[in-house]
Amino acid sequence: MVEEILALKKKGYTIKQIAKEMDSTVGKVQYRLRKLQSQQNMSENKKEMEYESRQVPPTWNIPSSYELDRIVLLPQGPESLYIYWDLQSSTRHMVSHHFRKPWSELKKKLRVYDVSDLIFNGHNSHRNIDISLPETTDNWFLNDLKANRTFIVDFGIQPDSSDFFTVLRSAPIETPRTESDSKRQDAVKKWKAGDCKTPEWHEQFSSYSIYSLLK
Known part of the structure; x- marks a missing residue:
């Protein structure tokens, strides 16, 4: 019935003329058209939602722990x-x-x-x-x-x-x-100037910076 209504509507028939041609009532013809429009709207909304879901990037939550000591x-x-x-x-x-x-x-x-x-x-x-x-x-x-x-x-x-x-x-x-x-700044200046052969901080030099590089 819907196909017939659409075919007549495409030819330029009015709702009243379609109802008369199909031996039906204006109310039934309008009901069929409203139902078709509603189905089409639902289909379009579904397509839009599917498209949006593909466009939204996944959310990433920061874990409470990375399981590292x-x-x-x-x-x-x-x-x-x-x-x-x-x-x-x-x-x-x-x-x-x-x-x-x-x-x-x-x-x-x-x-x-x-x-x-x-x-x-x-x-x-x-x-x-x-x-x-x-x-x-x-x-x-x-x-x-x-x-x-x-x-x-x-x-x-x-x-x-x-x-x-x-x-x-x-x-x-x-x-x-x-x-x-x-x-150490004064000691560095003396060493640079050649006033001492060995830097004064040499004996107290911390090995931590070397350890960090080797690690």
Whole structure:
């Protein structure tokens, strides 16, 4: 019936003439045409939605963990460092098993070591400070440090009745020097001028920069 209506409409027939030609009513002819229009609209909307879905790029969510055991230090200025870290699930499980406590109940801390001009053995830092961490924290800003100093940071657990337990240890990093910082500058000038054969800082030279390059 719809095909006949469309054929007559194409010839220029009015709705009334189509109804008379088909021995039907104007209402039935209008109903058929409205239904056809509705079907066509639905089909067009479906095509548009399919096209848009192909054009929208996939969304990417940042994972809460990359399942890596690492801690990274980034200098933010002469007196500040930014730290972030990540742990594998297996490492968390191992530490929890060792202390016989759920990971969420263990006290987490950062231990910051000043190891300037030292070959650090885990105990011989110039000084160290401890920072208690809120649960689920995975990054931290360290402020009020000294410029042109070398730091190492441990992420670890502080049990109630034992010493600090290191889980992750960072590579060493040096805070930038300030314009007024004269550390080693006089020695460098003397060496450049030929006033001394061996640089005065040679005996205290830190191997960390070499270690970082070799690593």
